[in-house]
Amino acid sequence: MKSASKKEIIMDTAESLFYQHGFHAVGVKSILDQVGVAPMTMYYHFQSKEILTQEILKRRGERYIQFLDEKINRENSLTTYVDSLIKAHMDWLKNDGFNGCLFLRAKQEYEGINEEIAAISKGHKQRMLNTMEKDVQLFGASSTVGKQLFMILEGITSAAQISSLEEVEETAGILAKNLYTDM
Template identity: 60%
Template sequence: MKQSLKKEAILNSAETLFYQHGFHAVGVKSILDHAGVAPMTMYYHFKSKEEVIKEILMQRDERYLQVIEDTINKEEGINLYIESLFKAHMNWIETKGSNGCLFLRAKQEYEGVNDEITALSKAHKQSFLNKIENDLELFHAPKSLGMQITITLEGLTAMIQITELNKVKEAAAELMKNLHVSNDETK
């Protein structure tokens, strides 16, 4: 079902503002001004700012996991799988996420305040780890490799906040050169 253009404008504006400034720093008025909609319009679509946040997190989760799924290479061995996963993640960071992880920010700001937002944030991280672990089963790789890859990708996401994008991309490329999983490790 296609959502209304005004609802989409609210979600896009809110996601941009939350990502730039944080959740608590952005008020409903800022979202409305940025989206160019009236308060009645927002409250027609959402009961509260927290409802907007939950919708944004659910949509972002779906978009990120779809980008990863559409870009990874599961056909040509574990090393090309891992390389394609790193490239897909770095491309996401470059195009949609150079200010860190919106899910971790939501968890940090809403831990103990809103259990649903916190749960969505945790669920995203868990579903990403599960996806990698399930993919690695195709190669008979140890489950622990999934956690290692996830930790590394999370580290790249964190480093982009304090280091130039090109330096992080270079480090990721160097890491890919040095990372090689032998056939012995996948048995």
Template identity: 40%
Template sequence: MSRSLKKEAILNTAEALFYDHGFHAVGLKQIINESNVATMTLYNHFSSKEHLIEEILKNRESQYWSYLNSSVEEESHDPFLEIVEAHVKWLNDKGKKGCMFLRAIEEFNGTNNEIESIARNHKNKVLGHLRDLGQKKGYSNYEDIAFQIAVLLEGATSMAEIVGAQQAGNQALCMVETLLQAWRS
């Protein structure tokens, strides 16, 4: 296995384990065993568990933005609908067990500034993107709209773990359509 494939195996295995069990519940030994790599291989790529988590969060954020950017046309008549649709696709593909960023904030709150910072920055970046989009679309209440869509996305993510991604996504789509009608009135 090449060096890059080994790193990818570590990242994929660690992401799945952290997502399924939490960051503190998974040790490096388990990641090494399930990745089928040597201890030194892991340390050649990541100097610590925290650095591994940081890279996983950065990669996950990049994947999330790929979903949004590939689905949302800013010149669209309803970019907020497209954002919710992209988020629902993300939930079905990658988010059936809740939000890894919120889990990072919960588990590292006040204990590791870089991990918590990456997670909080992701949430703030989403909110900022929604705010910018609302402003570009000419909504005078774009701040409120950004918060409402952010709450809708977070609620759908949270509920995906409880009722399933499909049902949570369907409800989120119904809600955004209702919101869009209200904003146009």
């Protein structure tokens, strides 16, 4: 097994464990046992669990952005953009699990303890908000519509914890329609 693939396996395993159980509930030993590597292998790639966490969050953020970029339509109309963004976010939840937001979990667990991790989490959310504000302006909408859209996506992620994905998607569609009538 190549060194780079071991790094990816460690990251994949840790991300899955963190997503299922939380960051503080998962120790390095659990990750190493699951991957089947020695501590030296992990520490060769990551100086600490916190560095591993930072790398996982950065990678997940880029993966999410790339996923959205491949699925959303920024070319036709605001309606098409919003509908495609909501559908893409729903697809992400369906395909990548829906155990809440890993970024918010990291912020909650690390704020006041490790500000670098908390900053990565906040930075991801700010990047999403900024992108949506900018995108809706392409269609002549105000940045307020982008903020509302951001809040719809955040609500989708939270509501998926207690409601069926079908119900969440339907409600998000209703909220999106209200965006168009408010313009």
